[in-house]
Amino acid sequence: DAGVIQSPRHEVTEMGQEVTLRCKPISGHNSLFWYRQTMMRGLELLIYFNNNVPIDDSGMPEDRFSAKMPNASFSTLKIQPSEPRDSAVYFCASSFLTGRFFGEGSRLTVL
């Protein structure tokens, strides 16, 4: 059974560019989470969805960040425009009732 699939694994971009991170949750999981991990702040929950509906986006740092989940098998996290301080590893995780199963993460570097 495939786990959570994220793409791209690595992204290097220049300040001001748009970045889109993608996630495919585990089939049957009804909750999806986007996390950001940095050395300074550790793991931060940015937003989570339940049954494709955004439930809590209070962790989204600014309006430059947006997330969508158009269907049960796909979600995107978009940063527009990107800034160097957005450099981090972004994780997507999914769950059904309990546990969090993480993807391999997308390492973003904004120059």
Next chain:
Amino acid sequence: AQTVTQSQPEMSVQEAETVTLSCTYDTSENNYYLFWYKQPPSRQMILVIRQEAYKQQNATENRFSVNFQKAAKSFSLKISDSQLGDTAMYFCAFHLRDNYGQNFVFGPGTRLSVLP
């Protein structure tokens, strides 16, 4: 609010030895889950082991086992026969049972180094 504490920022162990990582948590709730995640240098977050609070029996997964002390709110992870591949950050996590899966709190992590 729930909190998770890992009092050991870093630990090291010789290969083939046993090591125990500490975790304590604070909650007034009764129905919850506890987890240990491993994050190796590859950065992937890997679920290692899970414990339901209503179960008294300690969870075990191969070389990984927990010592769950509900009254003391303690949830330590024991790694037996440590291997070089066990080198990683280990996060303890608490999850309150609810409908949406929020209230999932991670500890600050313990960096474990397995020495050859």
